[in-house]
Amino acid sequence: MSPADDAADCLGEILLVLWRRRDALPQAIEERRAWTFGIANRVLKSYRRGSIRRIALMSRLRDEIPVSNSFSPSSDDSAVIDVFARLRHSNREVIALAVWKGFSLAEAPSILGAHNPESLESAIRADAARARYSRARRRVRLTVEGHDE
Template identity: 45%
Template sequence: MSAALTSAASGKAVQARAEEVIRREAPALVAYFERRTPPSDAPDLLGETLLVAWRRAASLPADDQAARMWLFGVARRVLSTYHRGNIRRHALAERLRMEREAAPAASPHDSELSLALAELAPIDSEIIRLLHWDGFTLLEIAQHLGRPAGTIRSRYSRARTALRARLEEGTPSSGSDRFSEVAPLTSGESNDAEGTAGLRHSGSVSSGT
Protein backbone atom coordinates (compact mmCIF):
# COMPACT_ATOMS: atom_id res chain seq x y z
CA MET A 1 0.00 0.00 0.00
CA SER A 2 1.39 3.43 -0.93
CA ALA A 3 2.15 6.12 1.64
CA ALA A 4 -0.72 8.25 0.34
CA LEU A 5 -3.23 5.43 0.74
CA THR A 6 -1.89 4.62 4.17
CA SER A 7 -2.25 8.25 5.22
CA ALA A 8 -5.80 8.44 3.87
CA ALA A 9 -6.79 5.27 5.67
CA SER A 10 -5.26 6.55 8.87
CA GLY A 11 -7.12 9.84 8.53
CA LYS A 12 -10.45 8.08 8.07
CA ALA A 13 -9.77 5.92 11.11
CA VAL A 14 -9.03 9.00 13.21
CA GLN A 15 -12.25 10.68 12.06
CA ALA A 16 -14.29 7.55 12.73
CA ARG A 17 -12.78 7.26 16.21
CA ALA A 18 -13.49 10.93 16.98
CA GLU A 19 -17.08 10.59 15.76
CA GLU A 20 -17.62 7.54 17.92
CA VAL A 21 -16.30 9.19 21.08
CA ILE A 22 -18.11 12.48 20.46
CA ARG A 23 -21.44 10.75 19.86
CA ARG A 24 -21.05 8.78 23.07
CA GLU A 25 -19.93 11.68 25.27
CA ALA A 26 -21.99 14.55 23.84
CA PRO A 27 -24.96 14.14 26.25
CA ALA A 28 -22.61 14.14 29.24
CA LEU A 29 -20.83 17.22 27.93
CA VAL A 30 -24.12 19.09 27.51
CA ALA A 31 -25.06 18.22 31.09
CA TYR A 32 -21.59 19.34 32.24
CA PHE A 33 -22.14 22.79 30.71
CA GLU A 34 -25.77 23.07 31.85
CA ARG A 35 -24.70 22.57 35.47
CA ARG A 36 -22.18 25.41 35.22
CA THR A 37 -23.76 27.97 32.92
CA PRO A 38 -27.22 29.21 31.90
CA PRO A 39 -28.77 26.24 30.04
CA SER A 40 -29.26 28.37 26.93
CA ASP A 41 -25.46 28.72 26.61
CA ALA A 42 -24.74 25.00 26.85
CA PRO A 43 -25.33 24.13 23.16
CA ASP A 44 -22.93 26.86 22.01
CA LEU A 45 -20.27 25.69 24.46
CA LEU A 46 -20.74 22.11 23.30
CA GLY A 47 -20.31 23.27 19.72
CA GLU A 48 -17.04 25.01 20.57
CA THR A 49 -15.82 21.92 22.38
CA LEU A 50 -16.62 19.63 19.47
CA LEU A 51 -14.97 22.01 17.04
CA VAL A 52 -11.74 21.83 19.03
CA ALA A 53 -12.08 18.07 19.33
CA TRP A 54 -12.48 17.63 15.56
CA ARG A 55 -9.48 19.86 14.87
CA ARG A 56 -7.35 17.86 17.30
CA ALA A 57 -8.85 14.45 16.56
CA ALA A 58 -5.41 12.98 15.96
CA SER A 59 -4.60 13.63 19.64
CA LEU A 60 -7.63 11.67 20.87
CA PRO A 61 -6.45 8.76 23.06
CA ALA A 62 -7.25 5.23 21.93
CA ASP A 63 -8.48 4.17 25.36
CA ASP A 64 -12.16 5.02 25.92
CA GLN A 65 -11.74 6.33 29.47
CA ALA A 66 -8.71 8.38 28.49
CA ALA A 67 -10.63 9.75 25.48
CA ARG A 68 -13.49 10.75 27.78
CA MET A 69 -11.13 12.60 30.10
CA TRP A 70 -9.45 14.26 27.11
CA LEU A 71 -12.82 15.54 25.86
CA PHE A 72 -13.73 16.86 29.29
CA GLY A 73 -10.35 18.57 29.44
CA VAL A 74 -11.23 20.39 26.22
CA ALA A 75 -14.64 21.27 27.69
CA ARG A 76 -13.01 22.65 30.83
CA ARG A 77 -10.80 24.97 28.80
CA VAL A 78 -13.80 26.13 26.73
CA LEU A 79 -15.70 26.81 29.95
CA SER A 80 -12.78 28.75 31.40
CA THR A 81 -12.65 30.95 28.30
CA TYR A 82 -16.41 31.48 28.57
CA HIS A 83 -16.15 32.62 32.19
CA ARG A 84 -13.24 34.96 31.47
CA GLY A 85 -15.25 36.51 28.66
CA ASN A 86 -18.22 36.99 30.98
CA ILE A 87 -16.05 38.67 33.60
CA ARG A 88 -14.66 41.07 31.01
CA ARG A 89 -18.14 41.83 29.67
CA HIS A 90 -19.56 42.47 33.14
CA ALA A 91 -16.62 44.71 34.04
CA LEU A 92 -17.06 46.69 30.84
CA ALA A 93 -20.81 47.02 31.40
CA GLU A 94 -20.25 48.22 34.96
CA ARG A 95 -17.63 50.74 33.86
CA LEU A 96 -19.93 52.09 31.17
CA ARG A 97 -22.80 52.28 33.67
CA MET A 98 -20.67 54.27 36.11
CA GLU A 99 -19.47 56.59 33.37
CA ARG A 100 -23.04 57.08 32.26
CA GLU A 101 -24.16 57.95 35.79
CA ALA A 102 -21.27 60.38 36.19
CA ALA A 103 -22.06 62.16 32.91
CA PRO A 104 -23.72 65.60 33.07
CA ALA A 105 -27.49 65.64 33.09
CA ALA A 106 -29.11 65.76 29.68
CA SER A 107 -29.89 69.19 28.29
CA PRO A 108 -33.54 70.24 28.68
CA HIS A 109 -33.58 70.72 24.91
CA ASP A 110 -32.55 67.14 24.07
CA SER A 111 -36.09 66.06 23.27
CA GLU A 112 -36.50 69.15 21.10
CA LEU A 113 -33.33 68.27 19.23
CA SER A 114 -34.49 64.67 18.75
CA LEU A 115 -37.73 65.92 17.23
CA ALA A 116 -35.87 68.30 14.95
CA LEU A 117 -33.49 65.55 13.82
CA ALA A 118 -36.44 63.25 13.14
CA GLU A 119 -37.76 65.76 10.63
CA LEU A 120 -34.58 65.52 8.56
CA ALA A 121 -33.92 62.81 5.99
CA PRO A 122 -32.44 59.75 7.76
CA ILE A 123 -29.06 60.16 6.09
CA ASP A 124 -28.92 63.84 7.06
CA SER A 125 -29.71 63.21 10.70
CA GLU A 126 -27.09 60.44 10.72
CA ILE A 127 -24.49 62.81 9.30
CA ILE A 128 -25.26 65.30 12.09
CA ARG A 129 -24.96 62.61 14.75
CA LEU A 130 -21.73 61.18 13.37
CA LEU A 131 -20.09 64.59 13.14
CA HIS A 132 -21.22 66.24 16.36
CA TRP A 133 -21.70 63.27 18.67
CA ASP A 134 -19.38 60.54 17.44
CA GLY A 135 -16.47 62.78 16.47
CA PHE A 136 -16.23 61.72 12.80
CA THR A 137 -14.82 64.07 10.19
CA LEU A 138 -16.81 64.62 7.02
CA LEU A 139 -14.33 62.48 5.10
CA GLU A 140 -14.72 59.66 7.62
CA ILE A 141 -18.50 59.96 7.39
CA ALA A 142 -18.28 59.59 3.61
CA GLN A 143 -16.21 56.43 4.03
CA HIS A 144 -18.47 55.10 6.79
CA LEU A 145 -21.68 55.60 4.81
CA GLY A 146 -20.19 54.60 1.48
CA ARG A 147 -21.17 57.89 -0.15
CA PRO A 148 -19.14 60.35 -2.26
CA ALA A 149 -17.38 62.90 -0.10
CA GLY A 150 -18.81 65.84 -2.03
CA THR A 151 -22.32 64.55 -1.42
CA ILE A 152 -21.72 64.26 2.32
CA ARG A 153 -20.33 67.79 2.53
CA SER A 154 -23.29 69.33 0.67
CA ARG A 155 -25.84 67.28 2.61
CA TYR A 156 -24.24 68.27 5.89
CA SER A 157 -24.37 71.95 4.97
CA ARG A 158 -28.07 71.73 4.07
CA ALA A 159 -28.89 69.56 7.08
CA ARG A 160 -27.21 71.92 9.50
CA THR A 161 -29.07 74.89 8.07
CA ALA A 162 -32.38 73.02 8.24
CA LEU A 163 -31.72 71.85 11.80
CA ARG A 164 -30.90 75.35 12.98
CA ALA A 165 -34.08 76.68 11.36
CA ARG A 166 -36.21 74.03 13.06
CA LEU A 167 -34.69 74.75 16.46
CA GLU A 168 -35.23 78.48 16.02
CA GLU A 169 -38.89 78.12 15.13
CA GLY A 170 -41.09 79.58 17.85
CA THR A 171 -38.20 81.06 19.87
CA PRO A 172 -36.10 83.17 17.51
CA SER A 173 -34.26 84.97 20.29
CA SER A 174 -32.77 81.84 21.80
CA GLY A 175 -32.64 79.51 18.83
CA SER A 176 -28.94 79.87 18.05
CA ASP A 177 -28.04 79.35 21.71
CA ARG A 178 -30.17 76.20 21.80
CA PHE A 179 -28.55 74.88 18.65
CA SER A 180 -25.00 75.28 19.97
CA GLU A 181 -26.08 73.96 23.36
CA VAL A 182 -27.62 70.70 22.21
CA ALA A 183 -25.22 69.99 19.34
CA PRO A 184 -21.67 70.42 20.70
CA LEU A 185 -20.47 72.59 17.86
CA THR A 186 -17.29 73.63 19.64
CA SER A 187 -15.89 70.18 18.90
CA GLY A 188 -17.96 69.72 15.80
CA GLU A 189 -16.56 72.80 14.10
CA SER A 190 -13.03 71.37 14.28
CA ASN A 191 -14.30 68.14 12.80
CA ASP A 192 -16.07 70.09 10.10
CA ALA A 193 -12.89 71.96 9.20
CA GLU A 194 -10.79 68.83 9.27
CA GLY A 195 -13.36 66.94 7.27
CA THR A 196 -13.63 69.74 4.73
CA ALA A 197 -9.88 69.78 4.28
CA GLY A 198 -9.92 66.03 3.86
CA LEU A 199 -12.67 66.30 1.28
CA ARG A 200 -10.69 68.77 -0.79
CA HIS A 201 -7.68 66.45 -0.91
CA SER A 202 -9.46 63.10 -1.17
CA GLY A 203 -9.26 61.42 -4.50
CA SER A 204 -10.84 58.13 -3.52
CA VAL A 205 -14.31 59.22 -2.46
CA SER A 206 -14.80 62.66 -3.96
CA SER A 207 -16.61 61.80 -7.17
CA GLY A 208 -20.30 61.17 -7.64
CA THR A 209 -23.47 62.56 -6.09
Protein backbone atom coordinates (compact mmCIF):
# COMPACT_ATOMS: atom_id res chain seq x y z
CA MET A 1 0.00 0.00 0.00
CA SER A 2 1.11 3.52 -0.67
CA PRO A 3 1.17 6.28 1.97
CA ALA A 4 -1.79 7.91 0.20
CA ASP A 5 -3.77 4.67 0.53
CA ASP A 6 -2.79 4.41 4.20
CA ALA A 7 -3.85 8.00 4.81
CA ALA A 8 -7.19 7.43 3.08
CA ASP A 9 -7.79 4.28 5.16
CA CYS A 10 -6.97 6.09 8.39
CA LEU A 11 -9.16 9.06 7.51
CA GLY A 12 -12.02 6.73 6.66
CA GLU A 13 -11.63 4.92 9.99
CA ILE A 14 -11.53 8.24 11.88
CA LEU A 15 -14.70 9.46 10.18
CA LEU A 16 -16.42 6.15 10.86
CA VAL A 17 -15.61 6.32 14.57
CA LEU A 18 -16.78 9.94 14.69
CA TRP A 19 -20.03 8.99 12.98
CA ARG A 20 -20.66 6.05 15.31
CA ARG A 21 -19.93 8.13 18.40
CA ARG A 22 -21.73 11.29 17.28
CA ASP A 23 -24.11 11.08 20.26
CA ALA A 24 -21.13 11.52 22.60
CA LEU A 25 -19.92 14.64 20.76
CA PRO A 26 -19.27 17.48 23.25
CA GLN A 27 -21.28 20.68 22.83
CA ALA A 28 -18.46 23.23 23.11
CA ILE A 29 -16.44 23.81 19.92
CA GLU A 30 -13.02 23.54 21.63
CA GLU A 31 -14.06 20.32 23.37
CA ARG A 32 -15.30 18.92 20.03
CA ARG A 33 -11.97 19.75 18.45
CA ALA A 34 -9.99 18.07 21.25
CA TRP A 35 -12.37 15.06 21.24
CA THR A 36 -11.94 14.66 17.46
CA PHE A 37 -8.15 14.89 17.71
CA GLY A 38 -8.21 12.31 20.52
CA ILE A 39 -10.11 9.87 18.30
CA ALA A 40 -7.74 10.55 15.39
CA ASN A 41 -4.75 9.98 17.67
CA ARG A 42 -6.12 6.61 18.87
CA VAL A 43 -6.88 5.48 15.30
CA LEU A 44 -3.38 6.42 14.13
CA LYS A 45 -1.74 4.66 17.10
CA SER A 46 -3.79 1.56 16.35
CA TYR A 47 -2.74 1.75 12.70
CA ARG A 48 0.94 2.02 13.67
CA ARG A 49 0.67 -0.97 16.02
CA GLY A 50 -0.96 -2.97 13.21
CA SER A 51 1.81 -1.94 10.82
CA ILE A 52 4.47 -3.04 13.27
CA ARG A 53 2.72 -6.41 13.74
CA ARG A 54 2.46 -6.88 9.95
CA ILE A 55 6.15 -6.10 9.46
CA ALA A 56 7.11 -8.53 12.24
CA LEU A 57 4.88 -11.23 10.74
CA MET A 58 6.35 -10.71 7.26
CA SER A 59 9.84 -10.97 8.72
CA ARG A 60 8.98 -14.25 10.50
CA LEU A 61 7.38 -15.64 7.34
CA ARG A 62 10.39 -14.61 5.26
CA ASP A 63 12.65 -16.52 7.65
CA GLU A 64 10.45 -19.65 7.69
CA ILE A 65 9.37 -19.98 4.06
CA PRO A 66 12.04 -21.36 1.75
CA VAL A 67 12.62 -19.25 -1.32
CA SER A 68 13.92 -20.70 -4.54
CA ASN A 69 16.10 -18.46 -6.66
CA SER A 70 16.34 -21.01 -9.45
CA PHE A 71 13.89 -19.23 -11.79
CA SER A 72 15.52 -17.61 -14.77
CA PRO A 73 13.26 -16.70 -17.66
CA SER A 74 14.06 -18.46 -20.89
CA SER A 75 13.44 -16.92 -24.29
CA ASP A 76 10.09 -18.76 -24.36
CA ASP A 77 9.14 -17.20 -21.02
CA SER A 78 9.92 -13.69 -22.21
CA ALA A 79 7.90 -14.33 -25.38
CA VAL A 80 4.94 -15.44 -23.26
CA ILE A 81 5.28 -12.41 -21.00
CA ASP A 82 5.46 -10.13 -24.04
CA VAL A 83 2.42 -11.62 -25.75
CA PHE A 84 0.49 -11.61 -22.47
CA ALA A 85 1.13 -7.87 -22.17
CA ARG A 86 -0.26 -7.37 -25.68
CA LEU A 87 -3.50 -9.28 -25.03
CA ARG A 88 -6.71 -7.36 -24.58
CA HIS A 89 -7.39 -6.44 -20.98
CA SER A 90 -10.47 -8.70 -20.82
CA ASN A 91 -8.46 -11.70 -22.06
CA ARG A 92 -5.63 -10.98 -19.60
CA GLU A 93 -8.18 -10.96 -16.76
CA VAL A 94 -9.52 -14.40 -17.66
CA ILE A 95 -6.01 -15.86 -18.10
CA ALA A 96 -4.85 -14.40 -14.78
CA LEU A 97 -7.88 -15.79 -12.94
CA ALA A 98 -7.58 -19.26 -14.47
CA VAL A 99 -3.81 -19.73 -14.58
CA TRP A 100 -2.37 -17.69 -11.72
CA LYS A 101 -5.26 -17.48 -9.28
CA GLY A 102 -6.51 -21.04 -9.80
CA PHE A 103 -10.16 -20.23 -10.48
CA SER A 104 -12.19 -22.24 -12.96
CA LEU A 105 -13.58 -20.69 -16.12
CA ALA A 106 -17.05 -21.26 -14.66
CA GLU A 107 -16.11 -19.04 -11.69
CA ALA A 108 -14.58 -16.27 -13.80
CA PRO A 109 -17.86 -14.55 -14.79
CA SER A 110 -18.97 -14.06 -11.19
CA ILE A 111 -15.53 -12.74 -10.24
CA LEU A 112 -15.29 -10.37 -13.20
CA GLY A 113 -18.87 -9.19 -12.68
CA ALA A 114 -18.29 -8.63 -8.96
CA HIS A 115 -16.38 -5.40 -9.59
CA ASN A 116 -19.46 -3.62 -10.87
CA PRO A 117 -22.58 -5.75 -11.14
CA GLU A 118 -24.52 -2.94 -12.84
CA SER A 119 -22.01 -2.67 -15.67
CA LEU A 120 -22.87 -4.66 -18.76
CA GLU A 121 -19.21 -4.57 -19.78
CA SER A 122 -17.96 -6.40 -16.71
CA ALA A 123 -20.69 -9.06 -16.66
CA ILE A 124 -19.81 -12.00 -18.91
CA ARG A 125 -21.23 -15.47 -19.38
CA ALA A 126 -19.27 -18.68 -18.77
CA ASP A 127 -19.11 -19.42 -22.51
CA ALA A 128 -17.65 -15.96 -23.11
CA ALA A 129 -14.99 -16.61 -20.46
CA ARG A 130 -14.11 -19.93 -22.14
CA ALA A 131 -13.91 -18.20 -25.54
CA ARG A 132 -11.64 -15.44 -24.20
CA TYR A 133 -9.42 -18.04 -22.52
CA SER A 134 -9.22 -20.13 -25.68
CA ARG A 135 -8.37 -17.13 -27.90
CA ALA A 136 -5.72 -15.92 -25.49
CA ARG A 137 -4.11 -19.38 -25.19
CA ARG A 138 -4.08 -19.76 -28.97
CA ARG A 139 -2.43 -16.37 -29.43
CA VAL A 140 0.21 -17.14 -26.82
CA ARG A 141 0.92 -20.57 -28.35
CA LEU A 142 1.22 -19.20 -31.90
CA THR A 143 3.50 -16.39 -30.77
CA VAL A 144 5.80 -18.71 -28.85
CA GLU A 145 5.91 -21.13 -31.78
CA GLY A 146 6.86 -18.24 -34.06
CA HIS A 147 3.57 -18.03 -35.98
CA ASP A 148 2.44 -14.68 -34.63
CA GLU A 149 -0.95 -13.64 -36.05
